[in-house]
Amino acid sequence: MSRILKRPMFRKGGSTGQGIMSGLVDRTKHAKNPIVTGNIDRDKVRADIAGLSGILREFTPKTRVPVGRVGAKLVLGGDPLETILEEYGRFVDKDDRREAAISSGATKLALQKALEKPKVGTLKQARNTSSQTLFGVKPGETGFFTSEQLMQGQGLIQPIDTRMAFTFDAKTNTLTQKPVSQIEIERENKIKAKSLGTQYNILGDLINDMKTRLPTTPTGPVGFGFGVIESAADQFRQVGESLGIKDGLVIEDEGAIDRYMKDKGFTEKASDFATMKSSVINLGYALAKIAEPDNPRLSEGDIIRQLNRINFGGSRKVFAKSLDQIFKEEGIRAKREIENLGGVFDDIVNPGKKKTTTETQSKDSGFNPLGFPEDRLSPRTP
Numbered sequence: 321m322s323r324i325l326k327r328p329m330f331r332k333g334g335s336t337g338q339g340i341m342s343g344l345v346d347r348t349k350h351a352k353n354p355i356v357t358g359n360i361d362r363d364k365v366r367a368d369i370a371g372l373s374g375i376l377r378e379f380t381p382k383t384r385v386p387v388g389r390v391g392a393k394l395v396l397g398g399d400p401l402e403t404i405l406e407e408y409g410r411f412v413d414k415d416d417r418r419e420a421a422i423s424s425g426a427t428k429l430a431l432q433k434a435l436e437k438p439k440v441g442t443l444k445q446a447r448n449t450s451s452q453t454l455f456g457v458k459p460g461e462t463g464f465f466t467s468e469q470l471m472q473g474q475g476l477i478q479p480i481d482t483r484m485a486f487t488f489d490a491k492t493n494t495l496t497q498k499p500v501s502q503i504e505i506e507r508e509n510k511i512k513a514k515s516l517g518t519q520y521n522i523l524g525d526l527i528n529d530m531k532t533r534l535p536t537t538p539t540g541p542v543g544f545g546f547g548v549i550e551s552a553a554d555q556f557r558q559v560g561e562s563l564g565i566k567d568g569l570v571i572e573d574e575g576a577i578d579r580y581m582k583d584k585g586f587t588e589k590a591s592d593f594a595t596m597k598s599s600v601i602n603l604g605y606a607l608a609k610i611a612e613p614d615n616p617r618l619s620e621g622d623i624i625r626q627l628n629r630i631n632f633g634g635s636r637k638v639f640a641k642s643l644d645q646i647f648k649e650e651g652i653r654a655k656r657e658i659e660n661l662g663g664v665f666d667d668i669v670n671p672g673k674k675k676t677t678t679e680t681q682s683k684d685s686g687f688n689p690l691g692f693p694e695d696r697l698s699p700r701t702p
């Protein structure tokens with residue numbers, strides 16, 4: 321035998337998948353296949369099988385009891401016991417096959433569902449316009465969302481328009497191609513920046529008016545602050561209306577403002593308490609609206625928080641200083657927000673203000689920034 325195995329035909333080596341073994345494949349070892357064993361939720365499959373079995377059992381025709389066959393055989397003289405046992409066995413066999421078909425069908429459907437790869441819907445690029453992170457996308461940033469996520473966002477996620485359009489810059493006389501969505505964002509940012517500038521200018525006019533009235537305001541038990549507000553009641557009312565106090569203020573605790581004014585020394589027995597209260601609310605609303613321009617609904621808490629920035633009980637100097645500090649802080653805030661929106665603070669807040677240019681400086685007889693000797697410079701024309 322050993323001599324036979326040493327013949328050349330047994331010493332070729334190579335693959336065993338040739339000759340009569342061609343076409344055969346190695347075992348796939350499904351027992352160790354993670355697709356079959358590891359990624360299937362067995363509890364869910366069992367629950368699906370139970371649910372599908374109930375549905376199939378409901379709609380699959382039931383096995384009929386062979387009453388007619390039993391009756392016919394008995395009429396023909398068949399043995400009653402033998403007839404009943406035979407037909408009952410036939411009934412049980414049919415019913416078992418029905419249950420097997422139901423179980424097999426439910427199992428196949430449940431496994432097919434478990435092995436299905438989840439369908440990934442078309443992703444759409446959109447911007448998160450909310451103040452919180454949505455589906456992993458930070459506020460103000462763009463990302464990709466599914467149709468379901470866009471529906472769940474309920475307007476907080478704005479799809480981006482990928483169409484292109486041209487914009488013309490009158491200052492530089494240039495034509496630029498941009499996405500339509502970017503043009504719309506820039507337009508909205510300009511509107512927001514202009515609104516911030518308007519609110520800041522309103523606050524400036526209001527503070528200037530209060531400081532103008534301050535020297536002629538008589539001293540009272542509650543300091544100069546409330547006296548200024550009392551004398552400018554109509555002014556505060558107009559400011560509140562221009563900023564939308566009727567639509568943007570929700571007072572849930574009517575007594576909060578009353579308690580605040582009492583704490584400051586102004587009592588309800590005063591004849592002009594109602595007017596003063598209205599003016600205080602308007603002033604606080606103006607400050608709160610500028611401090612929180614994106615907040616659509618302000619409350620009495622927001623009003624009081626802003627009023628606490630004003631020193632109502634102090635002297636004229638202290639009161640005026642608190643107003644100046646507020647105007648300075650709001651100017652810093654408005655400048656930062658306007659610049660974040662792509663605007664220029666001075667152009668929006670002071671659109672008519674003239675700027676000093678290099679050309680204007682060059683006309684000055686003493687303008688020589690590089691320090692050249694006077695005899696080396698060309699004569700200046702008047």
